[in-house]
Amino acid sequence: RYFGKAKLIAGTDHSSIVKPENEDSQSHKALWGFIERNDFCKIKLTSSSAKTDDSKEDVLFDLYTPNQENFYLHRDVDQIVLNKFRLSGLWICGPSGVGKTAIIQRLLFKNGVDFQYISLGTSINENIQQMFTSIAYDLDENVIINESERISVILNNIELIIRDKCKSDSFVLFIEEIPISDHCAFKEFSQCIYSILVKLKEIKNFKLVLSSIFEPDSLVGTEFEKISDNFSIFSLGYWNKEDLIELDNIINRHLNIDNLPNVDIELIEGSPRKLKSHYRESLDILKARS
Structure with a gap:
């Protein structure tokens, strides 16, 4: 692995x-x-x-790269997210399978943003200190953090690493796959993120982008409200029927395969991931029959 x-x-x-x-x-x-x-x-x-160009898997992509642009459905929400990113860092939250990662990756790639990607997907069952220690090591593998170090010390290390990265150029950090299912733990995680942003408030060439299922607490009326001018929270919901139908048409047009069963959009439940899973299953069935 x-x-x-x-x-x-x-x-x-x-x-x-x-x-x-x-x-x-x-x-x-x-x-x-x-x-x-x-x-x-x-x-x-x-x-x-x-690899063969324009393969069928490209049409049903999970992770966006510029090679998948022809198969990406640009929606109004893409422009909203872009406008927010131009002004500030961003935390996108919403249910699984609605395209949070894709919308962020496309935004960064299309705008030529050089960014560092950190997935916390391997931090399952880790506590908050361990997660932020992982972030620190991903940012700088040479950082030294003692085991069972206080969270304040870990956050200070992350702050210093980011400050150093911003000395010569702009720095964008994208963090996702936050493996927290407990609301109290997620609140603690988000407050640690906010603490880092407060420390870095005057650094104008740094942006933090996060993606999660849970929605972090609002900054309004809290000690962290001071960062609300350069950091925003945006909730991404399920897709509407019209957008799913349009994505279905894009997939059908590029796959160009006869005998594929029609999709009942109502059963897709607003998730482009479920729509693509339907096509993968249908293609597997056709392949098994051939």
Whole structure:
């Protein structure tokens, strides 16, 4: 399994594999060479550049890249989010499967924003201190944080790292996959985020973007209200029927496959993810029959 930073796998003395940043990463080259040397594949391995262009999976993408632009449905909410981002940092919240990650990734890619991405998806069952320690290490692998360190010290480390990154250029940080299902714990997490933003209030070339299912508490009437001018919270809801029908038309047009069963939009429940899952299941059935 890939993690953002190497970690010991529970119950073993083995470390996880660090996800390569690109094909030139040493971890990518080492893994590639290991596979080739041990003949795990009977066919000759080819680089990612040899993948077929415009594949059907591109139409049903989960993670947006510029290659998927033709398959992305631009909605009014995209412009709203862009306008907010131009003015401030942003926390997008909403139910799973409504495209929070895609809308952020597209915004950043299309506007040529160089950003650092941090997923907390591997921090399941970690406490708040451990999560923010993970954030600190993702920002700077050389940072030194003692085990069971106080949260205030961890947040100070994160502040200093971000300040250093902003000395020479603008810095955008995108954090998502926050694995918290408890409202009290989420409130504590959001207050820590707000504390960092208060510390960095005068840094004009830094923006923080987050995505979560839970909605953080409003800044209004709190000690953190002072950051409301440069940080906003936006709730993303389920898609309406008209937008889902339009996305369905885009998918159908690009797949261009006969005998695909029609979609009952009512059963999709406002989720583009569910719509794409329907098509994947239909394609798997057709493939099994052929």
